Amino acid sequence: MHEPVRFGQQTATKPILPVTAERLFVRRKGRVLLDVEALTIGGRGTTVLVGPNGAGKSLLLNVMAGLRAPDSGRVLWNAEPPNRQRYGRFGMVLQRPVLLRRSVRANVEYALRAVGTSAGQARAEADRALEGAGLLALANASARVLSGGEMQRLALTRALATGPDLLFLDEPTSSLDPASMQTIEAMVKSASEDGMRIVLIAHDLAQARRLGDEIIFMHRGKIVEHAPTDRFFGAPASPEAKDFIAGKILI
Amino acid sequence: MQDFAASFFEAFRLVAGLDSGLIEIVWLSLKVSITAVFIATVIGLPLGAFLAVTRFPGRSIVIVTVTALMGLPPVVVGLVVYLLLSNAGALGPLQLLYTPTAMIIAQTILVVPIIAALARQTLEDLNGEYRDQLMLFGLGSLARLRTLLWEGRYSLMTALLAGFGRAVAEVGAVIIVGGNINHVTRVMTTAIALETSKGNLALALGLGLILLIIAFAVNALVFLLRAAAERSAYA
Ligand SMILES: Nc1ncnc2c1ncn2[C@@H]1O[C@H](COP(=O)(O)OP(=O)(O)O)[C@@H](O)[C@H]1O
Numbered sequence A: 001m002h003e004p005v006r007f008g009q010q011t012a013t014k015p016i017l018p019v020t021a022e023r024l025f026v027r028r029k030g031r032v033l034l035d036v037e038a039l040t041i042g043g044r045g046t047t048v049l050v051g052p053n054g055a056g057k058s059l060l061l062n063v064m065a066g067l068r069a070p071d072s073g074r075v076l077w078n079a080e081p082p083n084r085q086r087y088g089r090f091g092m093v094l095q096r097p098v099l100l101r102r103s104v105r106a107n108v109e110y111a112l113r114a115v116g117t118s119a120g121q122a123r124a125e126a127d128r129a130l131e132g133a134g135l136l137a138l139a140n141a142s143a144r145v146l147s148g149g150e151m152q153r154l155a156l157t158r159a160l161a162t163g164p165d166l167l168f169l170d171e172p173t174s175s176l177d178p179a180s181m182q183t184i185e186a187m188v189k190s191a192s193e194d195g196m197r198i199v200l201i202a203h204d205l206a207q208a209r210r211l212g213d214e215i216i217f218m219h220r221g222k223i224v225e226h227a228p229t230d231r232f233f234g235a236p237a238s239p240e241a242k243d244f245i246a247g248k249i250l251i
Numbered sequence B: 001m002q003d004f005a006a007s008f009f010e011a012f013r014l015v016a017g018l019d020s021g022l023i024e025i026v027w028l029s030l031k032v033s034i035t036a037v038f039i040a041t042v043i044g045l046p047l048g049a050f051l052a053v054t055r056f057p058g059r060s061i062v063i064v065t066v067t068a069l070m071g072l073p074p075v076v077v078g079l080v081v082y083l084l085l086s087n088a089g090a091l092g093p094l095q096l097l098y099t100p101t102a103m104i105i106a107q108t109i110l111v112v113p114i115i116a117a118l119a120r121q122t123l124e125d126l127n128g129e130y131r132d133q134l135m136l137f138g139l140g141s142l143a144r145l146r147t148l149l150w151e152g153r154y155s156l157m158t159a160l161l162a163g164f165g166r167a168v169a170e171v172g173a174v175i176i177v178g179g180n181i182n183h184v185t186r187v188m189t190t191a192i193a194l195e196t197s198k199g200n201l202a203l204a205l206g207l208g209l210i211l212l213i214i215a216f217a218v219n220a221l222v223f224l225l226r227a228a229a230e231r232s233a234y235a
């Protein structure tokens, strides 16, 4: 059915953590979209990015993921620039996940094949991953006809299947019903407990509290606050973070 | 009027009876146009793909040009190919004028822009949607392109059918470079033109009928492909 996957066999590369950003700057039409002095993602746990719409959260993750080049500054994955050989150890669920026009199973198999897993093994691993996500019954369904919650679950399953060291999640539960949100949060927690380093953009502060070991608060392209979750919510240092936590709109 | 009805009757008899003269003409038409579409695909698909995923100075001019060439007048293409293939032309020594090969060359020129322009549009849209995700899979540019071609397969097949529709129905180019020689370069469209002018309405109508059926079948196929594409894309 599907075209033969003939990706280069990707050899195991060295770890990608820590991921660091140095003096990132992005400007469009005179407006500063991103201005981040320094950020290091290392160690363990889950970092949750919060901030008003348009604060630059997605842009920061996309730049750190090597998908967008900054106007200046640089991103290093364990002291080297991101390159495609190293995506085997990195996973990301985009704000608008792109599912391939194939079956649910084929989507997961594709990601596994892309990092050099053999066809037979990819099939077995895909089914195991789908079972864990409660998607096995839908394995043969077309990925593009799933419900919103199922699509997000599939996108997360696909990103988790290759067992990355570092996982970026851009609003993985926005516009999902509570049950779907719970399933996704449980998957994220379990991956984190297994030692996966996670950076997640949360559209809702309750979720940030539930999942975050530390919080990064962004406003107008800048990191305004970077603190452990308890301290961020208990004693926010900046007036912007205080207003944001209090639910006052900040643009 | 009597004549006209009789012609209709005779036309149906020719089609239904699989008249050998008629079959020969239909067969040559299909052979020429399908070959032209095949060659045009080999040229136009990579061209469209290249334009879809690369950025270079002058790219938009190339795209506008290719898109405009979709509307090339067949007689002009026929004339240019004629000049190239005629004894005084650059390709004159090949002695291709008034052969099916000349007709294939002319139709290929007509179809390449159609396939290139439609493929470019399809693949560029898809690339906008897929690029980041395919990067995240760790794919290089060729592997990304291969995936885009597969994901866009239904739309791309529609482009090939559009090209075929144009090739099989055009008369201007093939009549100039083929010459409408009986048993050699006579295809459906040129035969219809000739037989009509000779007053042999039965054969003209029979061929017209087959051309209509082919056009209908191509459009039905396009419709089915669209439906398949939608099923595979979104609910
Ligand atoms: N490629 C781009 N071109 C122009 N503006 C962009 C681009 N990407 C993002 N932006 C702008 O940058 C700002 C930050 O966007 P984003 O990172 O998506 O915000 P959010 O914090 O909501 O995820 C927004 O104002 C958005 O319009």
Ligand SMILES: [Mg+2]
Pocket: A057, A058, A059, A095, A170
């Ligand atoms: Mg965002």
